[in-house]
Amino acid sequence: MIRELALRSTPGDGEPRVRCWSDLWRWVASTVRNRPVLLSEASAAAVFDQAVRDVEADGRLGAVADLVAWPGYRRRLRKRLHDWTVAEQRRDDEPTADEAASTAEWAVFERYRQLLTDLDAEDEAGLSVWASHRLRERNARASTADGDRLVFLDFESRDRSHWRVLSDVLERPRSVDVTLAYYDDPALAEVYLATGSTRERLLELGLVETPLPSNPSRPPGLRAVDEALFRDATPRDARIESSEGLAVWGGPDGEDFGRLVAREVRALCGQGVEPDEILIVFPRWSDQAEIVCEVVRKAGAPIHDASPRALDVEPSIAALLQAVRIPLEDWETELVVRFLRNGQVRPDWERVDRLALAEVASILRETPVFRGSRQILSALERAMGRTDEKDDQAREERRMDRLSKAHEVLKSLIGVLDPLNQSRPWSEHASALRLAAGTLGLGTRDGRALETLWDALEDRAEVLEKLGRGAETVSWSEFVDKLASVTAETLSPRSASTPGSIRTAVVEEVAGCRASHVLLVGLVEGSFPRRSAVQRFLELRPGDEPSPSARSAYARETLRFLQTLGSADRGVLLFYPTTDAKGQPLLRAGFLDDLLGALSSSAESACHRSYARFHPALLDREDLAVTPADVRVLASALAGEEGRLAKLRSLAGDPAHRIVLEGAAAALSALERRRRGTPYSEFEGLISDPAAVASIARSFSPETHTFSPSQLETYLSCPFQFFSRHVLHLKPIEERDELAEDYTERGSRLHDILEEFEKRKAEAVDERSDEQLLVAAIDKVLSRELVELSELDLGLRELEYGQIQRIINQYARQRSAYESDAPSSPVPQWFEFGFGDPDTDHPDFKLSLGAEIVKLRGRIDRIDRIETEAGPKFRVIDYKSGTPPSSKEVADGRMLQLPLYAMAVEKLLFESGDVGLLDVGYWGLKDKGYKPIVFQEWEEVRHTLVERVFHVIGQLRSGEFVVDPRKDGCETYCEYRGVCRIRQVRAAAKSRDVGPTVSAETTVAGRKPRTPRKTKKTTDET
Incomplete structure (x- = not known):
């Protein structure tokens, strides 16, 4: 089977074999000394760009001036220039209605052809015209020896160059055969209208017509289709009675459609048909064609996918296009993350492999920065300068190492890509890009695509040099835009077909091909006939006759369909999609309906099967x-x-x-x-493996781990969440829009502002008002990082300033009520009081129960000292910019932070006992301010609290990390909702022991504490 076959030569001595028209043009060029240079696609595009540029400079673009910047229009205009070149169009020629060009487009064409002449070069279309003229100009001595035979297969060309070649070879001493699809039958006159004029011209050239009879070995059904399809009037009793050799299959679009094709391919191979005797033909290359080829390949059938594929879909080129846009987009974090996760990126940097790059991408995703190379590095540097109270020292060291590696990798990446973003000549851009691609390790897996790209860029640079634009500087943005066009228009190198593989092609490529079995796949409406062939019929008014060109275009479609069916020797299988991906019905190709209509009912039922859908597991098929x-x-x-x-x-x-x-x-x-409705098991987070339990116990032993109250609260909130975060160290990906609020960062700034205000308040010696002190505190905190912010960040910071200003004004009013409700004026003594961390002045706080010890660490937002009638007291305050926890959660022992902080303050600051606990509480900055939580029996609460802490730690050290969240609906917001299978656990109604609870009272200013109501615990709380 021969691809792209137009003519075949049986050579004499010294004559090369010519298999297609492009082979002929190149052979002619190789035999001529002063021949033009054949331009590559990239080189021809550079000449076209120059032509457009020159015409635009002359002010002759006119109405298309606004269109030439659009890639789609430029492609259509290049196609029109190609057609004019092949047709050897002249301005004084009489164009048909659909070929008429605007003055601007013709000006581009003339300038384009003039530039090619100046360069002594030709594109593919121009080479065919030039070669045909040179072939015609040869003298008789250049002809081959007698006995040479040349065969033109399916000669339907309307190109002047092809006719010129045919006229030349007919005048020389050689045997010439020309095949043409034509059948002299009045009932089929409309079908062969497209080749009738060609036949007449061939006869005028002196060729003798010899009708070729239908192959008698072909199945009767196929022979009958050749004779009966598209006849003017076929009576019902003359319908095709035999469908032998013909099969029609309909199935849902997508993979199911591919399965239908793959099944038939496997069946043919099982019948002994050689794979290279099977030809799969598509009306055009499409996503469905790609799916069919992929399913056939997965089914184990050897198939050669001949689909043309642009360079920009190759993995290495796609990664390169990602990289070059990063500096243009000001290092947008999302782009950098996608690039680092691209498996094509393999730089030869120390400590950097594919997993390391993915880890760097995750770290970058967690930063609050959305763009800016300097901002990214600064954010990582700030992160390295902070400590995380939720992690112990070993994990903190690992965190610092990860941040350091991320900083190192991103700094190196910035060093590679940022220098690209400058203006320089085209050739220097290409060299710099090639160097950057090598540094990033692109193309190490398969460098063929990149080599094709480098060749295309060099070709363009060479043409620019010849046009006098070699030294002209080009901005990086312009270069990247043109790079995208080059990769979209340049075809990727395809591997040669291997013997013994199934061939694939589109309808235009099968002229002259023969195969044992032909599978015509994808016969949806608009494929046969193509819409362009019937559009002019649809535009006719009632009573109007179609034009000869419209009739000829439609005739070519019918003949194209018949030739595709006629290329099969033993069988034709036609496939059409019945429904789309959403289950909506699709219409069949019009010619397929004509074919089915030409069959008798018995013949159709014997060969036609159609399915609207299949069972997802294929139980029905x-x-x-x-x-x-x-x-x-x-x-x-x-x-x-x-x-x-x-x-x-x-x-x-x-x-x-x-x-x-x-x-x-x-x-x-x-x-x-x-x-199962049984107690928790290893499938819901209860670890039973002794080695794993022992490892967890060692990791959380007093010698190796210091707990924070927030970690214990996480376990109480959901043990499985603790397991995911603190045992497996899973890092959830934060999906946050660039314009969305960062509540964590804003809460941190609020804490800093309040600390700064209270310090200024305590140290104030002048008569400045609270409002002035607040403004000064806000300005100091929010101005720390202004020099590192982009314009967008500065705008967002301005909006944030207004939000913070409103919250701080609310705080000023809350503070006034807070002071009036207290027995005496509260005196803030400590802010951000830290203990147990290496960067704090206070050691860890130890809890003991018998021989067991637990070490705690933390950071308290604020500690106030208040003088009361019973003596000095202290108060532990935790700021909350969001909704604060309720006192009931503290009373039930679900929120341990405040009472544990109170115990730590007693031990670390007031161990002598001269200052006692007054209360603890959350200060809701958006709510009603400070709400005290009073422990009436503090000694009893402390004892119960210690028991609860040891109960919790005992559970987690024993590997009890069950899926048991305390709140319903957590699956809508939890960071680990994708791995916990909470719905399955809740359906089984599993339960566990939560341990002892803490008792507390809430005191509202000016009121007595309320007696808590006894409530029955629900299953979820239990």
């Missing part, structure tokens, strides 16, 4: 399980839904399937265990 994955899904469905285990047992014994099935079996077993 087991024969469509053609890929290994389909086979496993089907076997599992048969076992689960119908109890048929034979197929699953067979696959389980196959090493190729066993590993996958073992994983599926483990998942099903875990699901079954979760559904």
